[in-house]
Amino acid sequence: MTSDLARPSLPLRAELVGLEPYGAPQLDVPHLLNVNENPYAPSVDVVADIAHDVAEAAAGLNRYPDRDFRALRADLAGYLAVESGVELAEDQIWAANGSNEIMLHLLQAFGGPGRTALSFAPTYSMYPEYARDTSTRWVVGRRAEDFTIDPQAAAALIAAEAPSVVLLASPNNPTGTALPARTLEVILDAAADVPGGCVVVVDEAYGEFRREGVRSALHLLADRPHLVVSRTMSKAFGLAGARVGYLAAAPALVDALRVVRLPYHLSAVTQAVARAALRHAPALMAQIGSLRAERDALVEWLRDRGLRVAESDANFVLFGVFDDRHAIWQGLLDRGVLIRETGPEGWLRVSIGTPEDMTAFKDALVEVAGL
Numbered sequence: 001m002t003s004d005l006a007r008p009s010l011p012l013r014a015e016l017v018g019l020e021p022y023g024a025p026q027l028d029v030p031h032l033l034n035v036n037e038n039p040y041a042p043s044v045d046v047v048a049d050i051a052h053d054v055a056e057a058a059a060g061l062n063r064y065p066d067r068d069f070r071a072l073r074a075d076l077a078g079y080l081a082v083e084s085g086v087e088l089a090e091d092q093i094w095a096a097n098g099s100n101e102i103m104l105h106l107l108q109a110f111g112g113p114g115r116t117a118l119s120f121a122p123t124y125s126m127y128p129e130y131a132r133d134t135s136t137r138w139v140v141g142r143r144a145e146d147f148t149i150d151p152q153a154a155a156a157l158i159a160a161e162a163p164s165v166v167l168l169a170s171p172n173n174p175t176g177t178a179l180p181a182r183t184l185e186v187i188l189d190a191a192a193d194v195p196g197g198c199v200v201v202v203d204e205a206y207g208e209f210r211r212e213g214v215r216s217a218l219h220l221l222a223d224r225p226h227l228v229v230s231r232t233m234s235k236a237f238g239l240a241g242a243r244v245g246y247l248a249a250a251p252a253l254v255d256a257l258r259v260v261r262l263p264y265h266l267s268a269v270t271q272a273v274a275r276a277a278l279r280h281a282p283a284l285m286a287q288i289g290s291l292r293a294e295r296d297a298l299v300e301w302l303r304d305r306g307l308r309v310a311e312s313d314a315n316f317v318l319f320g321v322f323d324d325r326h327a328i329w330q331g332l333l334d335r336g337v338l339i340r341e342t343g344p345e346g347w348l349r350v351s352i353g354t355p356e357d358m359t360a361f362k363d364a365l366v367e368v369a370g371l
């Protein structure tokens, strides 16, 4: 049988024709500083605990898992209480396979045809894809020169576009910019005035790396039924491979997500891995401190060499500005250092790695950029 490649017969949605799947290059080089992972692998203690609990879960794999993963939600609430000082009930927590799936659940429940999702660029490049995949109209405002969001302009855009979902990464990816509480309050007020309602999602994927004095949006949850704070175990927790993201919101909002999730979306193995890792939160929190210090030192080092560096509350740094950023990116890669070519023209993003990774990065950059 021959197929006629010139005449495709798959009924692919028109908006997907010709598109490539999302993803940063996965290359095998010594210094992986391109997707903001935690450079430290789980310790032997964590690995042993995970292995033990997964074995226990394996013995029950003939049964479907707890579809409401109550124990995990209670553990996550306990973790957030320690991490941010905000007490939450188990029914205010939701979890999924990475915060990417969390966002999809939110768009499935609150977006859709005839509705609008809104964000402020430059920001996480997956947001427009969640909108596209749920047939939600996508509107994007601009961040200021220093990558902050002007509160009044944001409120005006929300009033004009009447979105049902606003997505705000804080700290923002790829810029590292945290959202000041005052800006968020103005946006929440504007969203509360949208006819039909508007959910504001603060994506705190990098929340644990915020600097002293920067508060988590979790503090605003008590008075804001339309606020969602999303978190992940992929970054600070060093568990990107396990695929666990979660959110905190009002119980009614969480209930809406239970309607759109696939049955048993969080496997018994995933639940066991997450719960075992959460028992080691105190040790992980200590490690976050050293990554933060490494970040602040890198910001200073780059500035001392005359480069522009965005303020960062995350575990990565956006720096520039280069006439030919691709040449810099390639030069680093040739020296075994993989960073990310992302953000506004001329800028590059580097994740914070181990001290050895940072030395390799700095040495390579000095050579390639002639600093």
Ligand SMILES: *Cc1c(COP(=O)(O)O)cnc(C)c1O
Pocket: 036, 097, 098, 099, 100, 101, 124, 169, 172, 173, 203, 205, 231, 232, 233, 234, 235, 240, 243, 244, 245
């Ligand atoms: C890395 C990242 C996430 C995390 O995605 P997971 O699916 O939880 O691994 C979410 N939001 C932003 C802005 C990110 O950079």
